[in-house]
Amino acid sequence: xxxxxxxxxxxGRTLAGxxxxxxxxxxxxxxxxxxxxxxxxWTYAAPQLASFADATADAEVVVNAxxxxxxxxxxxxxxxxxxxxxxxxxxxxxxxxxxxFPPTMFVKDTDSLAEQIQAxxxxxxxxxxxxxxxxxxxxxxxxxxxxxxTIFVAGGDAHAKTTVTGLLREFxxxxxxxxxxxxxxxxxxxxxxxxxxxxxxxxxxxFNIKVVR
Amino acid sequence: xxxxxxxxxxxGRTLAGxxxxxxxxxxxxxxxxxxxxxxxxWTYAAPQLASFADATADAEVVVNAxxxxxxxxxxxxxxxxxxxxxxxxxxxxxxxxxxxFPPTMFVKDTDSLAEQIQAxxxxxxxxxxxxxxxxxxxxxxxxxxxxxxTIFVAGGDAHAKTTVTGLLREFxxxxxxxxxxxxxxxxxxxxxxxxxxxxxxxxxxxFNIKVVR
Numbered sequence: 001x002x003x004x005x006x007x008x009x010x011x012g013r014t015l016a017g018x019x020x021x022x023x024x025x026x027x028x029x030x031x032x033x034x035x036x037x038x039x040x041x042w043t044y045a046a047p048q049l050a051s052f053a054d055a056t057a058d059a060e061v062v063v064n065a066x067x068x069x070x071x072x073x074x075x076x077x078x079x080x081x082x083x084x085x086x087x088x089x090x091x092x093x094x095x096x097x098x099x100x101f102p103p104t105m106f107v108k109d110t111d112s113l114a115e116q117i118q119a120x121x122x123x124x125x126x127x128x129x130x131x132x133x134x135x136x137x138x139x140x141x142x143x144x145x146x147x148x149x150t151i152f153v154a155g156g157d158a159h160a161k162t163t164v165t166g167l168l169r170e171f172x173x174x175x176x177x178x179x180x181x182x183x184x185x186x187x188x189x190x191x192x193x194x195x196x197x198x199x200x201x202x203x204x205x206x207f208n209i210k211v212v213r
Numbered sequence: 214x215x216x217x218x219x220x221x222x223x224x225g226r227t228l229a230g231x232x233x234x235x236x237x238x239x240x241x242x243x244x245x246x247x248x249x250x251x252x253x254x255w256t257y258a259a260p261q262l263a264s265f266a267d268a269t270a271d272a273e274v275v276v277n278a279x280x281x282x283x284x285x286x287x288x289x290x291x292x293x294x295x296x297x298x299x300x301x302x303x304x305x306x307x308x309x310x311x312x313x314f315p316p317t318m319f320v321k322d323t324d325s326l327a328e329q330i331q332a333x334x335x336x337x338x339x340x341x342x343x344x345x346x347x348x349x350x351x352x353x354x355x356x357x358x359x360x361x362x363t364i365f366v367a368g369g370d371a372h373a374k375t376t377v378t379g380l381l382r383e384f385x386x387x388x389x390x391x392x393x394x395x396x397x398x399x400x401x402x403x404x405x406x407x408x409x410x411x412x413x414x415x416x417x418x419x420f421n422i423k424v425v426r
Contacts, residue, residue: 102399105322109406149425179410186315187407193322194400201392202426211411212362213420 004029004059006052006074008036011091011135012065016047018139022170029055029078052077061087061163068094068113069106075117084123087160090114091130093192102196105189114185118156125160128185129153129168132195134205142172149210150175154184177211217242217272219265219287221249224304224348225278229260231352235383242268242291265290274300274376281307281326282319288330297336300373303327304343306405315409318402327398331369338373341398342366342381345408347418355385362423363388367397390424
């Protein structure tokens with residue numbers, strides 16, 4: 001599958017590397033192609049770097065791995081025409097670290113960042129997933145407790161969720177819990193304060209939750 | 214132990230019944246003693262019903278099992294003198310259902326209801342726990358997956374947390390995760406939107422999360 005990753009932070013790099021390793025055709029969108037190429041953390045991977053717009057143009061699936069505070073700018077740079085009709089996997093969280101730790105949430109409770117994206121790009125099929133865990137766990141669930149934990153998907157387009165769930169299964173996910181439409185993103189994003197607290201308590205991001213039922 | 218339960222909803226009734234069954238001396242506080250006594254759901258249990266103030270007066274541990282929207286009124290009725298120096302187990306969630314479902318959160322992100330309680334009653338030792346699951350799971354964790362799932366405690370008083378953890382172990386809890394001081398209550402309360410979504414998706418409250426690490 002042709003997959004564009006928007007964002008070159010830990011999440012973007014980790015997803016790009018894993019998807020490429022599975023044989024997908026991955027392009028990584030960045031604001032500054034030359035600057036990103038020069039950064040040391042890319043030397044091991046050498047993905048196809050491009051502008052947000054060029055990376056998105058030919059993709060079938062677009063992954064928003066940008067930080068929540070810049071997500072709307074990144075998607076605007078990718079371009080409405082390039083996003084129309086495509087699946088957008090939204091990994092972002094509406095966390096504002098500008099005042100330090102813990103961050104505050106700039107969207108919450110009665111709205112979510114995923115719903116704001118969907119409202120801004122009604123022809124795009126937004127699926128919220130991945131945002132509830134660290135990057136290493138996203139791409140390699142089997143590295144933790146043999147994969148016996150849960151990932152969520154939410155979105156209004158059932159076909160898009162099926163496609164995304166297929167990618168999750170390629171990563172090794174077995175417990176994929178479909179929470180229904182995109183309003184579920186409110187809960188998925190508001191989980192982050194507890195995730196951050198667990199991260200501090202456990203001293204590692206190598207954990208996840210299992211919905212025991 | 215002498216334990217006061219404030220609140221006669223499902224959570225209060227369930228906790229009262231279980232604690233009494235374990236041999237604790239349980240009093241249940243209610244706004245309307247005669248009215249509560251007359252309600253059918255009490256016929257099976259016959260706890261010691263009293264006003265909020267009388268129930269709290271001689272207790273060693275007080276459990277706030279009232280709804281979030283009335284919690285501050287209930288604690289005021291219990292009385293600052295009666296709460297001073299005691300352990301207050303806060304089970305409440307700041308959910309406002311007045312506009313229908315899903316509820317909105319009337320405290321969130323940069324504050325929590327538990328912290329508001331602690332600020333209003335600085336001599337009381339507030340411990341947040343139980344609020345992340347349904348009442349049946351709170352009191353009988355072994356009924357789900359043999360108890361292989363997680364409960365959290367948070368609060369600024371280590372001794373109070375030790376006492377509360379002892380009660381949790383009497384209920385059968387084995388994975389009690391201490392998240393540190395009461396600021397952790399923000400994440401514990403903001404978990405509720407995802408809990409409510411899971412409740413809707415699974416069609417039951419008989420689930421919980423396990424922190425897999």
